Amino acid sequence: MAAHLLGTRPAFLDGRPKQLLIDGEWVDAAAGETIDSIDPSTGETLGSVARGTAVDVDRAVRAARRAFEAGPWRRFTTGERSLVLNRLADLIEDNGAEFMHIDAMDMGTPVKFQQFLLGVTLNNLRYAAAKALDLNGATIPNSIPGGQVFTYTLREPVGVVGGIIPWNGPLFQASWKLGAALATGCTLVLKPAEQASFAPLLLGRLSLEAGIPPGVVNVVTGDGEAGAALAEHHDVDKIAFTGSTETGRQVIRASAGNVKKLTLELGGKSPDIVFADADLDEAVPGAAMATFVASGQSCMAGTRLYVERTIFEEFTERVAAFANSLKVGNSLDPDTDLGPLVSAQQLERVTGYLQAGQAAGARALSGGGRLTTDGNASGFFISPTTFVDVDDAMPIAREEIFGPVISAMPFADVDEVVGRANATSYGLASGLWTTNVNTVQRVTKGLQAGTVFVNNYGLADPAVPFGGYKTSGYGRENGHEQYDAYLNTKSIFLKTT
Structure with a gap:
């Protein structure tokens, strides 16, 4: 094109x-x-x-x-x-x-x-x-x-x-x-x-x-x-x-x-889990686009980003920098990375969540609101948003937003993060970034989701079944x-x- x-x-x-x-x-x-x-x-x-x-x-x-x-x-x-x-x-x-x-x-x-x-x-x-x-x-x-x-x-x-x-x-x-x-x-x-x-x-x-x-x-x-x-x-x-x-x-x-x-x-509110031993050069763009692709309008988007505590600050800052590097604009522009939300109604819904998240204490490392510059004033654009200072009880971490909004949260160990990842009514997809095969085995068996992406997010094949657990x-x-x-x-x- x-x-x-x-x-x-x-x-x-x-x-x-x-x-x-x-x-x-x-x-x-x-x-x-x-x-x-x-x-x-x-x-x-x-x-x-x-x-x-x-x-x-x-x-x-x-x-x-x-x-x-x-x-x-x-x-x-x-x-x-x-x-x-x-x-x-x-x-x-x-x-x-x-x-x-x-x-x-x-x-x-x-x-x-x-x-x-x-x-x-x-x-x-x-x-x-x-x-x-x-x-x-x-x-x-x-x-x-x-x-x-x-x-x-x-x-x-x-x-x-x-x-x-x-x-x-x-x-x-x-x-x-x-x-x-x-x-x-x-x-x-x-x-x-x-x-x-x-x-x-x-x-x-x-x-x-x-x-x-x-x-x-x-x-x-x-x-x-x-x-x-x-x-x-x-x-x-x-x-x-x-x-x-x-x-x-x-x-x-x-x-x-x-x-x-x-x-x-x-629907889904999928967890994406990053361990400290992951290849961060792959995991940063992979985890970012797990949510931001299609401006977050994907049922399997990895919007709950769990990052091992020892690398949490570095990783989230890199995700935010990646988000800021993305070009948001007209969907027909071949240089555009993220297009608009589908409708004014969806724009209102997503901006409502952004406001609620910040009111609850979440802090936006990137984005955080509607984008109305660079010729986007009439379109339904949201800046790709990376929230930190989030806890699992916040609506932005529990509810399906269907917008380019990451809720990033630190974790300490495998048992903790698997339990938190499963503490949702949804179970469509999930992601895992690690170079440890033992971690892969433990986490993939423990996650309650229809699909687990390991060191990737969003691959598809018509021969491989896709669907969800729970709601x-x-x-x-x-x-x-x-x-x-x-x-x-x-x-x-x-x-x-």
Whole structure:
């Protein structure tokens, strides 16, 4: 992505309101309403999307049901499903610059990070294409007398899936839901976040170009009303949700009507632990970007930074210096390290936490407030903040802020820090920096989190499961565990004579 993109718009944002994708057709919302999308770097309106409601969700679910039960999709072989997923990945790669441009403007992640997110998306879909060929049942020896009964299992798609995704990484988040649904033979109604819907809509258009039949992929944009209607709908067989823990609780309650299958990837307040024997030249930028990447708008951000007491002052000063070296600016500037927060509402939330932290006695070694200089006055920018003089009871150390805010705290030994790291309702991710293999073994076994990053933070692979413990949700994205959740297992007892 080049500097000339500053001040330009991607072709997809042509000024026309974006419609809903239902049953292979682009249609207006039933109520005829739209929602504006704001460029968080400038505060200007990018365009608008249809405001879908429960009526539109019902239309999309009915289309997905028809496609699942009576359309050509049910006759696709595993090889044909794999082929269209690979075609879709190729189309996304061909349109990669457009997607990166859209997401940079729509949700504010800098273009230099968009290349990584595009790669994650392509890996997700190509892994899904491979998994479509490898979703096997089993033959099972049994203890039934006579030896005349053959027992085996079939793996069958659950049916209509509702995918509800957040605004932090709309393209790759959508690829998680779409890839697993299509690989397993399900159909999908995708509900993007209203703050960042353009990339999922373009994904829907390319799905049709890839040869995915009408009704198999539907995209309904809108606010929380549409998401709630999808979660409650009695003809949806599964919800795959990524978002906040509180909204996840609402999804659980909504699913009770027809006892939907659920996978929930929810919030986090992840610990990142640095021991004195760590390679500090790697750990300083690694621990800093564990929080600051995407301006802290990541569910797995390592925002609770525990540093061994003997190096605490040196390490936090180096993290603060690193934070001060980062360029905060327009997401389309190729030199920008940190872009804006996604919305004015998120800006208000994060600045509220900054004020509360300082009022409680925390001291900002870097940042600490809104950034309004260097052409950023109209955007939603926060300086990357490193707090010290923090204790575990402070809200900034307990609650998910979703902004570029580190709460740094010293510790004395392994048992202490593992206990403090686990003293949270969350359990999504965690980090560990040490050169001692014994420490690695003790800490990784002790941490109550779905992922532990050792001497890195944030690596991902589609074959490696990702998800949380405790209120960070259940079920997994990635790996065979994700695909199992989109399949029903049917047991067969066949008497041979």
